[in-house]
Amino acid sequence: MFLELLRRRNPRFLRAAAELHHTGALPANTYALDLDTVAANAAAIRREADRLGLAAFAMTKQVGRNPDFCRTIAAAGITEAVGVDLQCALADARGGLGIGHLGHLVQIPRHEAATAAALNPRFWTVFNDTKAREAAAASAALGRDQALLARIVAAGDRFYRGHEGGFAASDVVAVADRLDALDGAHFAGITTFPAQLFDAEAGKVVPTPNLGTLRAAVERLRAAGRDDIEVNAPGTTSAAMLAMLAEAGATQVEPGHGLTGTTPWHAVEDLVEEPAVLYVSEVSHRYGDHAYVFGGGLYVDPVLGLGATRALIVPQGGTIDDAYLVDVEMPAPEAIDYYAMADVREAPTVAPGDTVIFGFRPQAFVTRALTAGITGVRAGTPAVAGVYAADGSDPIGPADINPTVIAGRAS
Template identity: 80%
Template sequence: MFLDLLRRRNPGLLAAAADLHGTGELPTNCYALDLDTVATNAAAIRREADRHGLSAYAMTKQVGRNPDFCRTIRDAGITEAVGVDLQCALADRRGGLGIGHLGHLVQIPRHEAATAAALAPRFWTVFNDTKAGEAAAASAAAGREQALLARISAPGDRFYRGHEGGYPADEIVAVADRLDALPGARFAGVTSFPTQLFDPAAGRVVPTANLDTLRTAAAALRAAGRSHVEINAPGTTSAAILGMLAEAGATQVEPGHGLTGTTPWHAVTDLVEEPAVLYVSEVSHLWDGRAYVFGGGLYVDPVLGLGGTRALIVPRGGGLDDAHLVDVEMPAPEAIDYYAMADVSAVPSVAPGDTVLFGFRPQVFVTRALTAGVTGVRSGVPAVTGVYAADGSTPIRLDDTDPRTHATGSTGRAS
């Protein structure tokens, strides 16, 4: 779906990626990020969030915590991130973002609480009293008071399998009192996930029962005398839903795929955010009417279902006008994605080394792919700003013959 969207709404990124891969500036197995479009998307979300009085924390895992991406959204007005785990928060800080939220979805391991506290997160989510005590103790040792969010749930709430956990929502007043009593911490509000999801039948994003649970809990807290309650409401976030979330009482939102125009809603409706990411690969070899395409980053987020995949194959020395749109057999989800197989039985001119471009919804942090920011797509003078590993660090330099040496940043200094 997102390849068609790129061809229609951002063909310049496809053309730039083909050219830059052809010259060797974009490596194979790499997600290319159109930073100019990312900046425009981030600014649109920031404006809408400000209009509704919402704090916006960026989720960066889906683009591999790319530091150039982090700096781009910071300069566009989204200055703080949500760390889906501690590693994410550390990478976001290296990329120049403050830490607005951590501990949700992934709690902080007990021996890493001090590291988390040193990041001075604005909010820290806890699922139980044990994790709250660890967060409070680490924060107290760091000489600060930590604002805690309680992850809550009620019967009928929806969670992805493996994401369950939290305090019973009907106990939230007592929970808040217990968190307030911890030296080094204070209760600040409630959170859950997902508080909204794309509904294929409706063709738009709709609230889940989780959002009502948050709203009910906040009302109980206010009735108990708490004048301000933070409501953190993540899930399928774009500028188009911020009004709905504000009306429901949310105070915090967490755009992720909205920053690259790749939420499920973007796949079926032209929202304000434009597509800004694609996957770059290359033909390795041919066999039995198929072009075997290098993998490493072929994890497609299954939120839209595992449908068919297509790709554009651009011959060496050619451009988009010379590209072939082909069907691709992706590796099975349980398999290592060494290769995908493109059906080129009707395209005999395809050859090893040809560029292959994919458009799908990524989750780069769970892959072994690279990421690269690209500027100048809109002006027609594209340039690669840097190439990074899937965890946001700089990968081994491709021109370095000593495997013991790797770069730690754009300076290329050895560690």
């Protein structure tokens, strides 16, 4: 679905990716990021957030915490990240972002609380009193007083399976009092996930019951004399929906796929953010009517369902204008994605080494793919800013390998 969006709204990026793979600058099994477009998307989200008085924390897991991506969005005005887990927060910090929020979705393991506290997070979410005490103790040891967000839940709230947990929303006033009593921490506000989701039938993003739970909790807290309550309301975030969140009482939003123009809403309507990510691979070999395409990053986020996949195959020496549009059989979700199989019955000249470009909604951090930021796409002078592993670290390349050592091991 996002391949057609790329062809229509960002064809220069497709052309650049093909050219850079042909020259060897862009490896196979790489999520490429159009940094010019990422910057424009981030600036648009930041402008709308500022207009509405919202704090915006970037979610970077879906693009593998790519350091050039982090630096790009920071330059565009989104200077803090939300770490979906501690590893994410550490990678974001290495990429030059401040840590605006951690502990949500994934709580911090008890023996790693000191590491988390050393990141000086602006907000830290806890699901229970035990995790609150751990966060407070780690912060107190550093002479800090940590602002805590309480993850709350009420009957009827919606969670992805495996994401459940939190304090009872009906007990939020007592929870706030207990967190305030901790040495090294204090109650700052509340959070949930998802506060809103894409409704395929309506063709737009709509609030979940969780957002109503947040609003009711704020009313309880205010009735108890508490003001200045932070309300963190993540989920399917783009500039187009920030006004709705602000009206609902949110104070914090967390754009992720909005930064690359790949929320479900972007798939059905042209929003201000443009598509800025694609997956590049190449043909390994042919067998029968199929070309086998190198995998490693063939994880398609199933939020839009596991529908049919298509790709562009660009012949060596050709351009994107010469590309074949082919159907692709993706590996089964339970299989290791060594290869995808492209139907090339209508593309008889496809050969090993040809470039293959996909456009789907990524979650790079759960793959073994590479990520690479591309500069100069809009100016027609594309270049690879850097290539990184899916955890944001530098991958091992030829310069890291000592031929003498390898030869010694072989003998």
